[in-house]
Amino acid sequence: MALLLAACSAPADIRDSRFIMGTLVEFTVAGADEAASTVAITAAANEMQRIENAFTIYGNQNNSVKRFNRSQVGASVQLPEEISTLLATALTIKRESNGAFDPALGRLNRLWGFSLPEAPTSPPSSRAIEQAMPPATCIEKRNSGWARLHETCMLDFGAIAKGYAIDRGIEILRNHGIANAIINAGGDIRLIGSHGDQPWRIGIRHPRNRGEVIQSLELQGDVAVVTSGDYERFYIFKDKRYHHILDPKSGWPANTAQSVTVIAKSAMQADAWSTALFISEGHPDISRNLNIRLLIVNNRGEITKNTL
Ligand code: ADP
Ligand code: MG
Helix, strand or coil, X not given: CHHHHHHHHCCCCEEEEEEECCEXXXXXXXXXXXXXXXHHHHHHHHHHHHHHHHHCCCCCCCCHHHHHHHXXXXXXXXXXXXXXXXXXXHHHHHHHCXXXXXXXXXXXXXXXXXXXXXXXXXXXXXXHHHHHCCCCCCEEEECCEEEECCCCCECCCCXXXXXXXXXXXXXXXXXXXXXXXXXXXXXXXXXXXXXXXXXXXXXXXXXXXXXXXXXXXXXXXXXXXEEEECCCCEXXXXXXXXXXXXXXXXXXXXXXXXXXXXXXXXXXXXXHHHHHHHHCCCXXXXXXXXXXXXXXXXXXXCEEEECC
C-alpha cells in the first residue's frame, strides 16, 4: 500500500511540443508541478522561436544576419552582441576543424536549396557550385563590427543555431526552477537532471533503417547529444544520394559518413562538431583533443568509432 501511494504521488511527466527551426521540438519535464512546468516550457519555446527568427536566412522576415549578407563587400557592419558572439564561436570551430565546419556557406547552401520551401530534386551544375564557393578567409572582425570579404561570403548558422537554441531553452527552464528535463529538437537533445530515480533514456536513430535505434543511452546530469546525418534532408538523383551537409573544400555533399553523433557539455558545441566531424570522418585525429564523445557510422554503414 505504501509502495502504491509512493508511485501515485510521483508527478507525471509534463510534455509539450512546438514546431521550431523546421523541426518538432519536444519538451519533457519530470518531477515538477504541472502549472509551473507549462509556464516554463512556454517561455523556453518562445526563446527558441526568437533565436530562430534572429538567425535564419530563410523566410520573409528581416534580421541582422540577412542584412549582413546583403552588406557591401569590405564594409564594417555592427551585429547584435548575441550574433557576434555565436559568429566568433563558429569561426573558432572553423579553425579547429580545419575548415570542415564553415559558417560562411550561405550562398552555397542556398544554391543546393535543402532548406528552401521547394526542396530540389537534382544537383546544381558544377559551374554554379564553383561560383557559389567562398574563399577560405571570408569574414573578418573589425574594431567596430564584421566585414564580408567577398560577394560569395554569406553567413548561415544552420549547423550551430539549433544547438544554441536548445542550450538557451534549457537555461530558461532552469531559470523557472526546473531541474529535470529534456529538450529534443528532432533528435538533437540536451537533458538535465534525471527521470525520477532513473537516468533519462534516449535512442540514437539508425541512419538507414527508419524507426530503428542504432544505440540506446542512459544519461543524467547535464548532457547534450546531437546527430548530423545524411538521411533527413536529401534526395536520390541517378542512384546517388545528395544531402544538406556540404564539404566546403569541394562544394558537394560530404561523402565519408552516414551519421555522426556527438555528446558534449553544450548542445551548441555538439551541434557544430557533429557537422564538422561528418565532413572530416576521414580525419578522426581532429577530434582527439576535444572533450567530446563520438559515434561515427561511415558511408558503408559501419560503426568506425564509438566512444559513447
Ligand atoms: P541539421 O540541421 O539536420 O541538424 P546540421 O547541424 O549538420 O544538420 O546542419 C546542416 C546545415 O548547416 C545545413 O542545412 C546548412 O544550412 C549548414 N551547413 C551545411 N554544410 C555546412 C558546413 N560544412 N559547415 C557549417 N554549416 C553547414
Ligand atoms: Mg550541426
